[in-house]
Amino acid sequence: MSHLLPLSRVAKLVAQPRHTLQEMIRNGTLATFDGMVELDELLRAFPEVKWDDDAEFRRVTEIKDKAFAKRVLERALPDKDVLVARLNELGDDYAAAKSLLLHYGNVMAWLDEKIDELAENASDETYHALHSVRAFLLRNLAEMPQGAALAQAVIAQERMLKLMSAHVTIQPSGHEFFVDGNDTLLEAALRNGVSLNYGCSNGNCGDCKARLLSGEVKKVHAHDYVLKQAEKDAGVILLCSYAPVNDVVIEANVAGARDIPVQHLTARVKSVEVFNPQIASLHIQTPRSQRLRFLGGQSIQLAVGGAHGRYAIASCPCEDRHIEVQIPHRAGDAFAEAVFTMLKANDAVEVEGPYGEFVLDEDSPRPVIFLAFGVGFAPIKSLIQHAMSLELVESMDLHWLDHETGHYQDNLCRAWADALDNFSYVPHAQSDDLDRVLTSIVTDYPDLHRFDVYAAGTAVQLSLAREHFMRHGLPEIRWFESSTST
């Protein structure tokens, strides 16, 4: 009997991103069956994985968690009702396997008797044939087949993963993610950068309604919003109140930049991180009851006292209530002045947004070049972290061209390059000859027509870069840009 595993779970088991496995499928080094990987094929394709030792798996996961600034407390246990349901399911699997074994034992006992019965009056030749069949069967049943211990270890790891997390597929977009720990479907989707519709996030508004197409869910938070009987019959659930018991398929809309309404809220300062006299990061936290919906690469309007300004968000929508905004220290910018000289932890900041359509094209499977000019790094950072959490992009190359502020988050970019096989980072020193720098970048890509390019910088920098990339074969519609004022 074959044991099939979904691709996303295989990615977790072998601690590789999904796009690496998709690349293996494309080049024929990993065979799949209806999008699933057979256990023997998994063992063949990854002979070097130590299945009975998850130390390496944990090490890689920890490096990635740090590089992506993800919460580590995701290792929490699932909600107790969900855990009980998953244990029951595991118990059912075990009971089914045990009863199948009993059945095979009974068949063997019957065969044994039958062979004795047939052998009684058989010719010498038939007698010997029957006894060698029996000897063959007994010998093979007594011996552990080659590779069985390995298969057992993989199945044990997979069962453990299934106990701790459930796999979710969103239709029709095809987004996939895991629900870990005691997260609801909505929390897990946001943590994985999937922008599903929601409002209050606590069961009051009904904006997070979605339809369960397959699998089983459990209500883990009570909700005041009342679902009609017809909705319940059609499988409608509230994503903010339910968690999956097993692997589920959900029908829900994934929002684009134009679908997300402008929101107003008061956030609190967590910290101000001054990189150098020209640039600082402002870290703010939204209220528990009112998170900010946005997509990587968008901007927000911030105000404190009478000072205000619009800035690119530099963090990922997957970071829960935390938002990072990078503030250049421009002359005459009262808000920047407040950040550099006055703001402290717990101060209130008014937030309005999100704005802008500089977001990832999530339908594009193409490799990506990110081009950041100076403080244009902020929206690019947000896009990169969003792309990492979605795990959709085949490969990402970041070119950061210094422009007065220095490569103020150089270590972070190097950490990403260390943690990810599909990420490369090239810092470019400040130069008076931008033309020469851009020429050196584009000539490194003889196949530029295959790429998507996301660029952020001043209007002059973008215009020059755009010209270079188009001239070297980048299709015009694969160029995405965001203009900064310095």
Ligand code: FES
């Ligand atoms: S987000 Fe309001 S009910 Fe779920």
